[in-house]
Structure formats: C-alpha cells, structure tokens
Amino acid sequence: MLEFTGGARARVPRLAVVVPCHNEEPTLPRALATLRSLLEQLAAEWLIAGDSYVVCVDDGSRDRTWPIVMAEARQSPRVRGIKLTRNFGQQGAMLAGLLESDADAYVTIDADLQDDETRIREMIVKYREGYDVVYGVRGSRERDSWLKRNTAIGFYRFVNLIGARIVYNHADFRLMSRGAVDRLREFPESNLFLRGLVPMVGLPSTTVTYDRRAREAGETKYGPLRLFGLAWEAVTSLSVMPLRLVSVIGALVAIASLVTAAWALGVRLFDPQYLPGWASTVLPIYFLGGLQILCMGIIGEYVGKIYLETKKRPRYLVGEQAAEPVPSAQVVPLNERRRSDRRQGDRRRGAQVA
Numbered sequence: 001m002l003e004f005t006g007g008a009r010a011r012v013p014r015l016a017v018v019v020p021c022h023n024e025e026p027t028l029p030r031a032l033a034t035l036r037s038l039l040e041q042l043a044a045e046w047l048i049a050g051d052s053y054v055v056c057v058d059d060g061s062r063d064r065t066w067p068i069v070m071a072e073a074r075q076s077p078r079v080r081g082i083k084l085t086r087n088f089g090q091q092g093a094m095l096a097g098l099l100e101s102d103a104d105a106y107v108t109i110d111a112d113l114q115d116d117e118t119r120i121r122e123m124i125v126k127y128r129e130g131y132d133v134v135y136g137v138r139g140s141r142e143r144d145s146w147l148k149r150n151t152a153i154g155f156y157r158f159v160n161l162i163g164a165r166i167v168y169n170h171a172d173f174r175l176m177s178r179g180a181v182d183r184l185r186e187f188p189e190s191n192l193f194l195r196g197l198v199p200m201v202g203l204p205s206t207t208v209t210y211d212r213r214a215r216e217a218g219e220t221k222y223g224p225l226r227l228f229g230l231a232w233e234a235v236t237s238l239s240v241m242p243l244r245l246v247s248v249i250g251a252l253v254a255i256a257s258l259v260t261a262a263w264a265l266g267v268r269l270f271d272p273q274y275l276p277g278w279a280s281t282v283l284p285i286y287f288l289g290g291l292q293i294l295c296m297g298i299i300g301e302y303v304g305k306i307y308l309e310t311k312k313r314p315r316y317l318v319g320e321q322a323a324e325p326v327p328s329a330q331v332v333p334l335n336e337r338r339r340s341d342r343r344q345g346d347r348r349r350g351a352q353v354a
Helices: 028-044 065-075 089-100 117-128 146-161 178-184 194-201 224-238 241-270 279-311 334-353
Strands: 015-021 053-058 079-084 105-108 133-138 170-177 205-210 318-322
Touching (some): 015 089, 028 065, 053 065, 053 089, 079 089, 089 178, 105 117, 105 178, 117 170, 117 205, 170 178, 170 194, 178 194, 241 279
Parallel strands (some): 015 105
Antiparallel strands (some): 079 318, 105 170, 133 170
8 A cells, every 4th residue: 555645645535537428338338347446446555535436427428328327326336427418518528527526536537448547546646646637648649540640749739839738648538636626617618628728727737648549339429520620629719829820911911912012013114015914813812812711710710709608608507417325316307406405405594593
C-alpha cells in the first residue's frame, strides 16, 4: 500500500468514473465489468474509497443503453446512471456526469475503453500527490490513418497558435479533483469544449501517457465531418483570433486593391496598346465576392454563439437516475425527486417552527 504524507492528500478519495454513453449497447457491458473490477482492485489497495462508483450518462441513446445501465445499477452499488432527456452531445453528457455526481475525484473516460483504464491508477497516485488535474495523453498515433494523424497534429498546432491552451494529444480522458470541478462549474457558457475549459481552471496539473487501443465493438461516433465540427467549435469557443484574421485579410485585400488600381490607371494612361479584358474585371469580382462571403460566415459564427449564450438554455437536462442504494426505487424521475425535496423541506421547516 502506498503512503502519502506531507503536502500530499492523505485521505483516501471517493472516486466517480464518468462514462458518457450514446448508443453503446455493444460495448457497455464489457466496459462496466472492466471498470467495476478496476475500482475493486484500487479500493483493495486503499487508493480509493470503498464507495467509489461508475456513473453512466445516457445521452439520448436509441438502443438498449439505458436498460443495461438500470440492470447493472440494480445488481451493483458501484454502478449509477443518469439519463438525459435528449441528446446534448458528448461534452454536455460529460459535464452532466461531473456536476451531478458527488465525489472527491472524477475520471472521465469513453465507453469504448479505447483509452487505457489501467492508467487510472497512476492518475489517482498523481491526485494524491497533490495534483488537481491529471491529463491522459496519447503516447503515439501509430494506429491512426495518415489523414487523421496529420489533421490532428495540424489542429493542435493551430489551436495553440491562436492562443487557446489545450494539452497536446489529449482528448477527454482525465482526472479532476472536486476543487477543479467546482471551478469548472463557474464557467456558464453553453458552447462547451471541455478540453479548452479545463486548463482554464488554473490548478496544478500533470499528465500520464498511454497507448490508445483499437475499438473492439460498435462504431465510432466521430466521423470526419463531426471531427471538423469539433475542431471548429474549439477554435471559435476559445479564441477571437479568426475575427482578427478577418480584419487582417480585409486590410491586405484593401492594400492589394489600391496597388491593382494604381497599376490599372498607369496602364490606361501610358500604354497606347491597352485593350480592356474581361479577366481583369471578372476575376477580382469573384475573388472579392468569395472573400466577403467567407468573412461574413466567420462573423456569423460568432454572432450565432452570442445568440446561444444570451438565451441561457440549460446545458443538459436530467430525466431519470439509476442508483444504489435505493432498492425499491432504482429509477427516480426528475419530477418525483423535486416533489420529494419539497416535502422534505416542508417537514424541516415545520420542525423548526415547532
């Protein structure tokens, strides 16, 4: 058993492993069995508390994901479930698992377990040494195709170039302390990109490296278009640099236009053989028209984000929960929980008056 003294966290932490799920029927049973076994092993080593658990967040699945979660929650106190009312996206589901769970430390990991769950042990060790955030970082991308590997490298370089802080080769496999999650709770934005928000909490952090496995079952939820959308979300959520680039491009085009106008005027005045051509007229029109549309699109993206933020819609909505220990009511609808909370509050106020 490891001993932690001095400035380290000596108290054995309660761990919540947050697993966002969307149509994970083929992979979820194996993932839950693996994670339960891992938690039991870590608890036996006194690295985590005995009441640590896995919380599965069903993000609007259309298959049997939620029935599997409920069945597992009935059989094991180490499994809990949160069912969102609809699909809010992976980032919203992950945030729901973090904010709706009660623990000392939180680990987020995908249900396909392509991320190496055995590295959670090292994350816990780092946490108990005093780190509030521990990032899981891929050691290599040899399993990726040439296109995916090079586009990922380009994405990380570009995002860091525009001033956003994200960890290179890190996805969403990470550990966060309760303090880090509480600070993350203070970020109210609706346009979520947790890879960019977590570094902003500013607490002590470190990394652990791992090799990503091949997917054993099911299909990836991130095709090329969705990956591009995630990258665009990251860029526009974390930086205003694209807007500044629009201004720079506009200034450069204006300078080029002045130079071209001066050249055209000089040719017109001093070249007796000058013949007006359609190319010199049509090509600048198409070029400037396309450039204007591009710039308007970038500006429109930011205006759209402002619109979404001002509406202040909830980032997720919880419909049901499956949790132990509640033998007679494993699944608790949201409206029933609210009525129960109101009844308990009325009883407490009545007791205080008496």
